[in-house]
Each structure stands twice: as C-alpha cells, then as structure tokens.
Amino acid sequence: VIAFSPTAIVWHHRRFTLGAFRKQQAGYGEAESMLRFKHLIFFGPTGTAKWRGQIYGSPRFSWFINRPIIYHGIFGEGFFQSIYPSPQSEIANYLSSIEWFVLTLFLFGLGIFLPILRIVPYLMLGGTLCVALSYMLRARIEPKFDTIPARLLVMFLAFAQPLVRGWNRYFTWLEFKRTPRGVIGTHEKMPSGKAGRGNLRRRNYWSEDGVERNALLKSTFQLLEEEGWSYSADTGWKEWDIQIYGNFFWSVILQTVTEYHGGPKCLTRVRLRYRFVTTTVIINLLFLAMIIYRDLNSGNVDLRVLIPYGIFLLFLWTRARRLKRRVAEIVDVAAYRLGLQRIGKRGAEDVIR
Known part of the structure; x- marks a missing residue:
C-alpha cells in the first residue's frame, strides 16, 4: 500500500509466533503477485515492488562508511534541520532474495560434479548471511529483551523472510499466470x-x-x-x-x-x-x-x-x-x-x- 500511495497509513499488528510471522510474509508475497497483474509498471522482473521508500530499517552495507546526512542550512541557520539516511542497499536486496538462494543451491549441486565451482556457493551463502547479520547488529531491541537468543532470532527472521515471501510470490504468480x-x-x-x-x-x-x-x-x-x-x-x-x-x-x-x-x-x-x-x-x-x-x-x-x-x-x-x-x-x-x-x-x- 505504501508503495502505491505514499500518504497512506498502514497499521501493522505484531506477530508473536514464528508461525504467524510466516503466514504474514506469505500473505505479503501473494498480495504482491496479485497486484502485479494490474500494475506491471510498479514491479521488477522478479515480481518485487519498485519504490524508493524505506521500511523496517532495511540493512545498508554502507552504514559503517556513510553516515546519515543532516541539512543544517547555510552557516547552520536552516530551520527544521532534517536528517537524510543513506540509501537502502540494492546489493543487500539481491543477496537476500530467493533468486540468489536458488542460484546458490544450483551451483552447489554443480559443484558436486565440478570441483572448480565448489567454493562459489559458499561465498554466495556467506553474502546472504551477511545481510541477516546486518539486521541482527542494527536491530533496536529493548534492553531487558536484548539477549543473544533474541539477536539470533532476528538474524533467522531476516534470513527467512525474503525466502518465504518470494516463494509465495512466485507460486501465486505461476498459478494465476496461466489460463485454464x-x-x-x-x-x-x-x-x-x-x-x-x-x-x-x-x-x-x-x-x-x-x-x-x-x-x-x-x-x-x-x-x-x-x-x-x-x-x-x-x-x-x-x-x-x-x-x-x-x-x-x-x-x-x-x-x-x-x-x-x-x-x-x-x-x-x-x-x-x-x-x-x-x-x-x-x-x-x-x-x-x-x-x-x-x-x-x-x-x-x-x-x-x-x-x-x-x-x-x-x-x-x-x-x-x-x-x-x-x-x-x-x-x-x-x-x-x-x-x-x-x-x-x-x-x-x-x-x-
């Protein structure tokens, strides 16, 4: 909704179990796929929505290099000095996508027969885990709940979320992308x-x-x-x-x-x-x-x-x-x-x- 109407207000209900979170992400993937038929211009070749907004504090691989920019005005006299965060990393989106994960599995299978390729899928999987690790390190958790298991859970959710969403997006698209x-x-x-x-x-x-x-x-x-x-x-x-x-x-x-x-x-x-x-x-x-x-x-x-x-x-x-x-x-x-x-x-x- 936010991608199609920037002024919209969306109320998100917390999911308190892994099963509920999985169903939520599966529903998002299904909704994206169904919207794609009517609004092809707003979707990329893999079916993901194209927009320049930011949501959920997405990982930015450049967070350790580029800090957010603050507009101070000339000589620091600007009113309503705003902070502009560094843009969301497109590389992170690719590394965590289901397409990247499937390609990793495919190369892993080829590596069984072609030894020269065996190191490649491990490097690709490492890139995917780095995205999840970025979420884990950057997540804001209340101090009383900020434990090692909680951080690891955030990492697991960051790893699984694009896979669940992409899986349902593709299968819904294939289901409706055909005529009886x-x-x-x-x-x-x-x-x-x-x-x-x-x-x-x-x-x-x-x-x-x-x-x-x-x-x-x-x-x-x-x-x-x-x-x-x-x-x-x-x-x-x-x-x-x-x-x-x-x-x-x-x-x-x-x-x-x-x-x-x-x-x-x-x-x-x-x-x-x-x-x-x-x-x-x-x-x-x-x-x-x-x-x-x-x-x-x-x-x-x-x-x-x-x-x-x-x-x-x-x-x-x-x-x-x-x-x-x-x-x-x-x-x-x-x-x-x-x-x-x-x-x-x-x-x-x-x-x-």
Missing part, C-alpha cells in the same frame, strides 16, 4: 470456419469503414474477459499491447499497428510472438547442465539424456503452437465482430501497391 486448460482447449466458431488458420505469426485485417487497431484491441479484451483468459495490458512502457498467459511454459505477445490508405480505408496488422515462462528456462537449463556434465566426463553424447530432452522440446513446441493458434482464433473472432476482413500476405501487399 478448458479455455485453451475450446476453439472459436466462425461462419467461415477459418478462425486460427493461416500464418500464425502475422495477421492482416482490412477495413473500408475506418475501424483501426484500438477497436480491435477493445474487442479482443472483451473476448478474453468473456472466456476467462489471464492477460496483462500495455502500461505505456511495454513494447507489446497484450500479453496473454497460456500455460506453465509459454505466453503470447500481441502487437498491433494500423496503416491508413486514404479516406476511411485502413489495414491493421497483428503480430503474435512466443514468450518463455520462467519454468521453461529453468527446465532447459537443468537438461543442458546434465548434457554438458555427461559430455565433460565421458566424452560421448549420452542418449539417455538427449532422448528425454528431445521429447521435452517436442512437447514444448506442440504446447506453444497450440496456444498461439488459439490466440490467433481470438483475434480473428474479435476482427469478425467488427466487420474486418482478414486478408493474406499477398492481399496486404496488393493494398500497399
């Missing part, structure tokens, strides 16, 4: 029976009445809502108009442009592109790591790894093709509702001439 199978499996019906056929990458629609891309996008949004698709719209900073979430492996990017050819005549071009989902990248990296390891150790190509990987790639291709064809059907139906005439590549070239 039943929706994808239900095909559109058009009188011509040609919805979704032809070139799936580029679609061209001709209008004699001045119906252009904004009307087509509005009709597409309406269809997506009617059928229950998961999607995000352009925020003004994206290179696409609509991002449609299909399954755990793929999403489809939709881009549109309208060309005007005198009077009300116009040609709207639609381009559909695939986009990887995080799970696709992770699984492919695991397969490639296994293939490289086998090749380095045996010097031969291991078919026991290559064949399953080839089957998986074929599975990915079929899922991607199916999703893209389904999105093309939606665009065709949206255009049909507006009275747009779909034309092929040659027809579009003839129009330009």
Whole structure:
C-alpha cells in the first residue's frame, strides 16, 4: 500500500509466533503477485515492488562508511534541520532474495560434479548471511529483551523472510499466470470456419469503414474477459499491447499497428510472438547442465539424456503452437465482430501497391 500511495497509513499488528510471522510474509508475497497483474509498471522482473521508500530499517552495507546526512542550512541557520539516511542497499536486496538462494543451491549441486565451482556457493551463502547479520547488529531491541537468543532470532527472521515471501510470490504468480486448460482447449466458431488458420505469426485485417487497431484491441479484451483468459495490458512502457498467459511454459505477445490508405480505408496488422515462462528456462537449463556434465566426463553424447530432452522440446513446441493458434482464433473472432476482413500476405501487399 505504501508503495502505491505514499500518504497512506498502514497499521501493522505484531506477530508473536514464528508461525504467524510466516503466514504474514506469505500473505505479503501473494498480495504482491496479485497486484502485479494490474500494475506491471510498479514491479521488477522478479515480481518485487519498485519504490524508493524505506521500511523496517532495511540493512545498508554502507552504514559503517556513510553516515546519515543532516541539512543544517547555510552557516547552520536552516530551520527544521532534517536528517537524510543513506540509501537502502540494492546489493543487500539481491543477496537476500530467493533468486540468489536458488542460484546458490544450483551451483552447489554443480559443484558436486565440478570441483572448480565448489567454493562459489559458499561465498554466495556467506553474502546472504551477511545481510541477516546486518539486521541482527542494527536491530533496536529493548534492553531487558536484548539477549543473544533474541539477536539470533532476528538474524533467522531476516534470513527467512525474503525466502518465504518470494516463494509465495512466485507460486501465486505461476498459478494465476496461466489460463485454464478448458479455455485453451475450446476453439472459436466462425461462419467461415477459418478462425486460427493461416500464418500464425502475422495477421492482416482490412477495413473500408475506418475501424483501426484500438477497436480491435477493445474487442479482443472483451473476448478474453468473456472466456476467462489471464492477460496483462500495455502500461505505456511495454513494447507489446497484450500479453496473454497460456500455460506453465509459454505466453503470447500481441502487437498491433494500423496503416491508413486514404479516406476511411485502413489495414491493421497483428503480430503474435512466443514468450518463455520462467519454468521453461529453468527446465532447459537443468537438461543442458546434465548434457554438458555427461559430455565433460565421458566424452560421448549420452542418449539417455538427449532422448528425454528431445521429447521435452517436442512437447514444448506442440504446447506453444497450440496456444498461439488459439490466440490467433481470438483475434480473428474479435476482427469478425467488427466487420474486418482478414486478408493474406499477398492481399496486404496488393493494398500497399
């Protein structure tokens, strides 16, 4: 709330048990993920909110170098002399994130087979522990409760909090970042029976009445809502108009442009592109790591790894093709509702001439 409305007042209730604290952080991660669909511009690539505020006295690795700055005014005569703390450390955020922790575990696994990498995950884990240690040293605890177990508890909470929050953020995002199978499996019906056929990458629609891309996008949004698709719209900073979430492996990017050819005549071009989902990248990296390891150790190509990987790639291709064809059907139906005439590549070239 603070990130979206700086004037908001938020009342925080203390959590007195570890279980209650875990549920609180899990709820924060889930809320971040759900907000991300509507406010993509306020979130980074990992799903964390982007803002310049400070909360909970976040760790600053430069606290032992840079002290807070106090504005005294000229010759010390300034009114309401304010203190400006040193900025929050971005490095600390990265070192304590769940992405960093997962990468540490991945390198630890590789280190079992590649001795040259064995020291790297320990150094990475040391950086994560330094962040938690910074919290422990900087925390303000009432003197009667300021004991060694209390400090260690603060360190543990600082270590676990971003992991719990990130875990729930990712899994909520993956849960809502896909469209139900039943929706994808239900095909559109058009009188011509040609919805979704032809070139799936580029679609061209001709209008004699001045119906252009904004009307087509509005009709597409309406269809997506009617059928229950998961999607995000352009925020003004994206290179696409609509991002449609299909399954755990793929999403489809939709881009549109309208060309005007005198009077009300116009040609709207639609381009559909695939986009990887995080799970696709992770699984492919695991397969490639296994293939490289086998090749380095045996010097031969291991078919026991290559064949399953080839089957998986074929599975990915079929899922991607199916999703893209389904999105093309939606665009065709949206255009049909507006009275747009779909034309092929040659027809579009003839129009330009």
